[in-house]
Amino acid sequence: MEKITRVLLLAFHPRLEASHVNRFLLNTLREHPHIEVKDMYELYPDFNIDVNKEQQDLLQADLVIVQHPFFWYAAPPLIKQWIDLVLEHGWAYGTNGDKLKGKQIMHLVSSGGGFEDYCQQGKNLYTYTELLRPFELTYKFCQMQQLPTYVVPLANKIAQIDLEQHAQQVKRILEQWIAGEVDAKLPAGVTYLNELN
Amino acid sequence: MASGLFQHALIYLGTAIVFVPISKKLGIGSVLGYLIGGILVGPFALGLIGTEGHDVMHTAEFGVVMMLFIIGLELNPAQFWKMRAKIVGLGGLQMLLTAVLLFMFLYLALSFSFKASLALALSFAMSSTAIVLQTLKEKLLDKTPAGQHAFSVLLFQDIAVIPILAVLPLLALQSAGGDTPAHRLPPFLSFLDQYPSLLLLAAVGFVFILSRYLLPLVLRVIAKVQMRELFTAAALFFVIGIAWLMESVGISAALGAFMAGVLLANSEFRHELEADINPFKGLLLGVFFTAVGSTINFAVIAADPARVFSIVLILMTVKWIVLYFLGRRFRLVADQQLLFAFLLCQVGEFAFVLLASIAQLGIVPKQELDLFMAVVTISMMVSPLLLFVYERFVAPRFTNDKKTPVAYDAMEAAHHVILVGFGHFGSTIGRFLRANNTHATIIDSDSERVNLLRKMGFKVFYGDGTRLDLLESAGASDAQILISAIDDPHTNMELSELLPKHFPNLKLFVRAKNRYDAYELMDKGITHVHRESLIDSVYMGVDILSELGHRKYTLHRKAQDFIKYDNEALEKLYRHRKSDGYISRLRAETELQERLLQEDKQFLAKAEDSAWDSSHRN
Numbered sequence: 136m137e138k139i140t141r142v143l144l145l146a147f148h149p150r151l152e153a154s155h156v157n158r159f160l161l162n163t164l165r166e167h168p169h170i171e172v173k174d175m176y177e178l179y180p181d182f183n184i185d186v187n188k189e190q191q192d193l194l195q196a197d198l199v200i201v202q203h204p205f206f207w208y209a210a211p212p213l214i215k216q217w218i219d220l221v222l223e224h225g226w227a228y229g230t231n232g233d234k235l236k237g238k239q240i241m242h243l244v245s246s247g248g249g250f251e252d253y254c255q256q257g258k259n260l261y262t263y264t265e266l267l268r269p270f271e272l273t274y275k276f277c278q279m280q281q282l283p284t285y286v287v288p289l290a291n292k293i294a295q296i297d298l299e300q301h302a303q304q305v306k307r308i309l310e311q312w313i314a315g316e317v318d319a320k321l322p323a324g325v326t327y328l329n330e331l332n
Numbered sequence: 333m334a335s336g337l338f339q340h341a342l343i344y345l346g347t348a349i350v351f352v353p354i355s356k357k358l359g360i361g362s363v364l365g366y367l368i369g370g371i372l373v374g375p376f377a378l379g380l381i382g383t384e385g386h387d388v389m390h391t392a393e394f395g396v397v398m399m400l401f402i403i404g405l406e407l408n409p410a411q412f413w414k415m416r417a418k419i420v421g422l423g424g425l426q427m428l429l430t431a432v433l434l435f436m437f438l439y440l441a442l443s444f445s446f447k448a449s450l451a452l453a454l455s456f457a458m459s460s461t462a463i464v465l466q467t468l469k470e471k472l473l474d475k476t477p478a479g480q481h482a483f484s485v486l487l488f489q490d491i492a493v494i495p496i497l498a499v500l501p502l503l504a505l506q507s508a509g510g511d512t513p514a515h516r517l518p519p520f521l522s523f524l525d526q527y528p529s530l531l532l533l534a535a536v537g538f539v540f541i542l543s544r545y546l547l548p549l550v551l552r553v554i555a556k557v558q559m560r561e562l563f564t565a566a567a568l569f570f571v572i573g574i575a576w577l578m579e580s581v582g583i584s585a586a587l588g589a590f591m592a593g594v595l596l597a598n599s600e601f602r603h604e605l606e607a608d609i610n611p612f613k614g615l616l617l618g619v620f621f622t623a624v625g626s627t628i629n630f631a632v633i634a635a636d637p638a639r640v641f642s643i644v645l646i647l648m649t650v651k652w653i654v655l656y657f658l659g660r661r662f663r664l665v666a667d668q669q670l671l672f673a674f675l676l677c678q679v680g681e682f683a684f685v686l687l688a689s690i691a692q693l694g695i696v697p698k699q700e701l702d703l704f705m706a707v708v709t710i711s712m713m714v715s716p717l718l719l720f721v722y723e724r725f726v727a728p729r730f731t732n733d734k735k736t737p738v739a740y741d742a743m744e745a746a747h748h749v750i751l752v753g754f755g756h757f758g759s760t761i762g763r764f765l766r767a768n769n770t771h772a773t774i775i776d777s778d779s780e781r782v783n784l785l786r787k788m789g790f791k792v793f794y795g796d797g798t799r800l801d802l803l804e805s806a807g808a809s810d811a812q813i814l815i816s817a818i819d820d821p822h823t824n825m826e827l828s829e830l831l832p833k834h835f836p837n838l839k840l841f842v843r844a845k846n847r848y849d850a851y852e853l854m855d856k857g858i859t860h861v862h863r864e865s866l867i868d869s870v871y872m873g874v875d876i877l878s879e880l881g882h883r884k885y886t887l888h889r890k891a892q893d894f895i896k897y898d899n900e901a902l903e904k905l906y907r908h909r910k911s912d913g914y915i916s917r918l919r920a921e922t923e924l925q926e927r928l929l930q931e932d933k934q935f936l937a938k939a940e941d942s943a944w945d946s947s948h949r950n
Contacts, residue, residue, distance in 0.1 A: 181892050183892040183896075186941070219943065219944065220943050223942070224942065224946070
């Protein structure tokens with residue numbers, strides 16, 4: 136079992152200054168020496184992604200976290216641009232495309248709705264996991280191992296104390312991950328990382 | 333006689349150079365430095381200055397006039413109007429209460445005659461405009477409530493001097509036959525002497541029209557000539573002219589200058605005028621303080637030191653108590669109230685004028701007057717020391733209190749960005765910043781443009797952006813960013829050299845015409861260099877390629893890549909260039925062009941990408 140030591144957090148928010156939740160999460164996590172945080176909309180305001188640099192950073196990482204708000208049941212567009220440009224044929228997939236093989240990846244999502252909206256009985260009919268299927272397939276295609284998503288629900292009206300709790304929980308999980316205390320094989324039945332402590 | 337002038341200039345300037353830095357270093361302010369310097373070079377110590385100190389002092393008093401002009405410039409009519417209650421109420425009460433108490437002291441304790449006591453009490457009620465205002469400016473206290481209150485009192489005193497001077501002859505023992513010709517008008521205007529109030533009105537009206545309409549017109553014409561010294565000459569001419577006019581109709585010159593200043597406060601030339609007059613004001617005040625120091629008559633003090641110092645103590649204590657009481661009545665919080673009292677408790681230079689007049693009229697015996705002259709001077713000397721004590725030992729006790737709201741803060745809204753040059757390039761930057769709620773302070777040397785911008789509500793300073801004093805008043809020492817967007821590369825270069833030396837905290841963003849300018853700027857350590865020839869040229873290329881049938885999004889991506897590459901190439905070739913700085917510029921440019929084209933080849937080799945293109949996959 137390979138020990139995870141380096142975490143690359145790619146934060147995608149087109150208006151980070153207006154998102155208290157996403158800023159708070161970033162500020163909590165960026166202090167950790169093993170977590171490298173990249174504010175992608177600040178780096179690529181013109182969507183002109185530096186493919187080389189992104190690939191180098193991916194090579195260094197053991198766990199990639201994709202942090203983003205849930206907009207229109209999906210992720211902001213720069214994530215798609217990033218996937219289109221960085222996950223190149225012959226590098227991430229296709230002939231000799233195995234550079235990401237075995238790396239772990241997960242989404243850290245802030246959502247205006249809650250779990251009760253994102254289910255078959257709720258108003259949005261589908262779960263977060265179901266709506267994130269295209270990403271799941273992308274990572275699978277690149278032979279990456281995807282971890283369950285962590286969701287900060289009801290992010291528009293979240294109380295500061297709850298937000299702090301979420302941030303601490305994510306931080307705790309990542310620290311355990313970095314220390315190698317959490318086995319890559321999760322307990323059966325975990326659909327969201329929220330269920331871990 | 334020229335050598336005599338040189339000698340005097342040397343003594344006064346030398347005194348300033350030696351003593352002011354020392355006193356500043358000790359934290360006691362420049363005024364005390366000048367005063368101590370004056371004592372040391374005066375007749376009772378080194379003897380470099382003889383008894384002519386008094387004459388020099390009267391001449392140098394003109395510094396006070398200039399100072400009031402500058403203060404007027406910083407106060408527009410609306411703000412001045414708001415202060416009227418404070419000037420009359422606070423200033424009037426201060427004069428009245430102090431004069432009454434001092435009168436009782438002089439009449440009852442020192443048993444002077446009724447008239448002498450009254451005359452002296454009025455003289456001693458005055459505070460020193462020169463010392464207080466200089467100190468306020470220097471210690472940045474002029475926008476505090478205490479500073480504002482002090483200013484109101486001083487202004488009232490300046491106005492009050494005139495009627496007091498007029499009343500003094502009435503107090504004279506032998507009714508002096510009015511041989512003080514206040515009006516010295518040119519012959520063709522002398523008929524106005526018969527109608528003093530008409531004369532007064534005419535003079536004030538003239539100042540109003542002159543400051544409001546005539547001067548801005550003249551300055552605009554002078555600005556077009558683009559000779560800085562001509563502007564300075566005009567400014568001096570104007571201030572001296574007003575002072576002369578006011579003196580000759582019997583109004584205080586200081587008051588006239590202040591009025592003119594207030595009227596010019598809204599003109600676009602305000603900062604330029606301020607920057608021009610300021611050095612003269614500073615020098616004259618320095619000479620004035622030095623002269624005051626040199627005139628202290630130590631013989632008188634030595635004759636009866638106990639009497640001299642106890643009179644000083646009583647005078648200042650009485651003034652202090654009155655001020656402290658008034659401070660409370662006019663709603664100053666505790667620390668401001670103390671500051672206000674400490675600021676104004678000295679006897680000022682107007683007392684010299686009044687005492688001289690008293691001497692002339694023979695109201696008080698000569699030897700007593702010499703003693704009082706010494707008393708006044710000593711109180712002026714003690715005043716900066718008292719303020720030093722206040723700052724060191726009294727004010728720190730209040731630092732835990734809630735910060736007093738600075739009442740006049742809005743007078744100079746703090747802008748964090750300064751934009752030098754509002755031409756084609758700069759205006760785009762300025763407009764873009766403004767569209768994003770960032771209001772840059774603009775410095776521009778086109779007076780018509782400045783006028784227009786002012787009307788549009790921009791904060792604009794007229795003048796040459798490479799002038800340090802102008803940059804200072806535009807707030808360069810507090811600003812975060814300065815944008816140098818002038819068309820002339822030499823000026824941009826000059827700024828890039830000047831600013832890091834004088835304002836090390838200012839981040840510079842500099843416009844460069846081309847890559848060669850950019851190199852020179854990089855030589856000066858500027859990191860934010862923007863070439864005006866880069867982005868527009870590239871996007872013109874985008875337009876052309878689009879016309880030739882290329883798709884726009886691909887072109888946009890390629891343009892972004894190219895700009896990025898070109899900036900990197902700039903850095904890379906810059907490092908090369910340094911090694912062969914001896915080559916002539918033309919030759920260097922050709923060589924550089926060649927290197928650049930070489931670099932391009934490498935870039936092109938890598939530039940092909942396969943984004944959204946699967947046609948060449950295997």
